[in-house]
Amino acid sequence: MEHTGTVERKNALKLNLYTQKVRINIWYASFSVEINDSLPEKTIIKSAVGIDVGINPIVALSNKDKKEPPKFLLQSEHKLGREERKLSRKQIGSHNRNKPRIKVAKIHRHIRRQRADFHQKLSKELVTKYDFIAFEDLKIKNMMKNHHLAKSISDVSWNMLQSFTAYKAEWDGKVVTFVNPKNTSQECSMCGRIVRKNLNIKIHHCPYCGLVLDRHVNAAINILHRGLKKVGLGYTDFMPVRGPAQDRPMTQEVHDFNRG
Structure with a gap:
């Protein structure tokens, strides 16, 4: 059953309401509100970061910070696997299959909520700390065609993190940009040479510059390089990212970035 309608409120703009009942006896209500608030037209950029998304760590930042998968999410995944194995032993169509089926569905819902909450908090942290954020422009649908990685990619929900970060940044007057992901993990962030490595190689060791x-x-440093270049800003305007200069403090120069 679905309901759609318009709710009129005093001293407020029009509020559109949409409700829908979904599985396992849960109702959801969605609201669409017309507002007159305008977004910031200009941002003063004082800090910038490149972000490489992955499976473990979920994100690596160009300043060497990392975020690992939260333990509570891993625990829920293990619980889900256990209950799914129990469900698989029940005969399809039998009465005693319905209860474990509902239990599995509830765990799936719980994991979705945990994942969304984690990404909401992480995206808020990123937007609070940084004025300019660069991600890879990943083609998630194409990557999901790899059956060996599809579940892992789905579990970490990169597109959810990127989407949450983008809309929070827009509301706060910050900047999020997406860059070509080609060779970000293969290119040396110091000398720019290509250093081929398989996915199981965790350390970048450049034979050309050391x-x-x-x-x-x-990869995150390369993503930052490309992001800054995309909007016409230099690498060292924000933070040193090549070679020994990485340990020097950030410059005090600020920039006005007009959003087009």
């Missing part, structure tokens, strides 16, 4: 760095951090 840079040794976590592969995900190396």
Whole structure:
């Protein structure tokens, strides 16, 4: 059963209401509100970060920070696997299958909520700390065609994190950009040479310039490089990212970035 309607409120703009009943006896209500608030037209950029998304860590930042999968989410995944195995032993169509089926559905719902909450908090943290955020422009649908990685990619929900970060940044007057992901983990962030490595290789070791760095951090630095270049800003305007200069403090120069 579904309901759609318009709710009129005093001293407020029009509020559109949509409700829908879904499985396992849960109702959801969605609201669409017309408002006159305008978004910030200009941002002063004082800090910038590149973000490499992955499975473990979920994100690696160009400043070497990382976020691992939360333990509570891993625990829920293990619980789900256990209950799914129990369900698989029940005969399809039998009466004693319905109860474990509902239990599995509830765990799935719980995991979706946990994942969304984690990404809401992480995206808020990113937007609070940084004025400019660069992600890879990943083609998630194409990546899901890899059956060996599809479940892992689905579990970490990169597109959810990127979407949450983008809309929070827009409301706060911050900037999120997406760059070409080609060779971000293969390119050396110090000398720019290509250093081929398989997915099981966790350390970037450049034979040309000698840079040794976590592969995900190396990729995040390259993502930041490309993001700043995309909007016409230099790497060192915000933070040193190449070679020994990485340990020097951020410059005090700020920039006005007009959003087009």
